[in-house]
Amino acid sequence: MKQLTFALALLLLCISYPTSIAAAKVEVEGKAWLDSQKAPPEINVNGTWNSEEWGDLHLIQPEGSRDVSGNGDGYKIVGVASGKRLFLLFAENHTVEYCATLSPNGENRMIGTYSNRKSRLHSGLCQEKNRPMNMKKQ
Numbered sequence: 001m002k003q004l005t006f007a008l009a010l011l012l013l014c015i016s017y018p019t020s021i022a023a024a025k026v027e028v029e030g031k032a033w034l035d036s037q038k039a040p041p042e043i044n045v046n047g048t049w050n051s052e053e054w055g056d057l058h059l060i061q062p063e064g065s066r067d068v069s070g071n072g073d074g075y076k077i078v079g080v081a082s083g084k085r086l087f088l089l090f091a092e093n094h095t096v097e098y099c100a101t102l103s104p105n106g107e108n109r110m111i112g113t114y115s116n117r118k119s120r121l122h123s124g125l126c127q128e129k130n131r132p133m134n135m136k137k138q
Contacts, residue, residue, distance in 0.1 A: 023095045023096075023117075024095065024096040024117055024118070024125045024126075025094055025095060025096070026076075026078060026089055026091045026094050026095070026096055027094065029096065029125045030078065030089045030091070030096045030125065033087070033089070033099070033125050034078070034079065034080045034087055034089070037080050037082035037085070037087050038082065039082040039083035039085075040066065040082075040083070041061075041064075041065070041066040041080075041081035041082065041083070042081070042083050042084045043081050043084050043085075043086065043104060044061050044063065044081065045059050045061050045068060045081060045086055045110070046059060046060060046061040046062075046063075047059065047137055047138070048137070048138040049110070049135040049136065049137050049138065050135065050136050050138055051072075051133060051134060051135045051136075052134060053114065053131070053132075053133050053134075054072050054073045054090075054133075055072060055073050056072060056138070057070060057071075057072035057073075057077065057135065058070045058071055058072060059077065059079075061081060066080045066081050066082060067079075067080060068080060068081060068086065068088065072090075073090075074092070075090040075091060075092055075097060075098070076090075076091045076092070077089065077090055077091075078091065079100075084103055084104055085101060085102065085103050085112075086100075086101070086102045086103070086110060086112070087099075087100070087101055088100040088101075088102070088114075090114075095117075096117045096125060096126070097116070097117055098114050098115065098116060098117065098126070099114065099115055099117070099125060099126035100112060100113065100114035100115075100133055101113060101114075102133060102135065105134075108136060108137035109134070109135065109136050109137070110134070110135040111132075111133070111134050111135075112132075112133050113130035113131060113132060113133055114130060114131060114133045115127045115128070115129060115130035115131070
């Protein structure tokens, strides 16, 4: 019985260990993706935005800064404004769950796409397959 318990515990450890390591972390892969967006900010997204896909998103972008933080739909949001584009990561427990890229589309509106993170068994940050995302400033 002890051997069976030990074998099951070892199997469980082997199955769960690689997946927890492979999940993209905001502080590592997420930071690298955001840091690769190098243009000075030409937009400021500070405020509350509404999105059909996410509900209300509360974004904070200090004046003159490219850094964006906030929350929405239960996720912590980190991102950057680079040129006229907004790059966002939606995270839960320091793990990237979604990536989004948006651009202005008229006054107080942004349009772009978002995608799920890659599965824990694949490297990289987010999938190439994406879905539309629209935001309107409240």
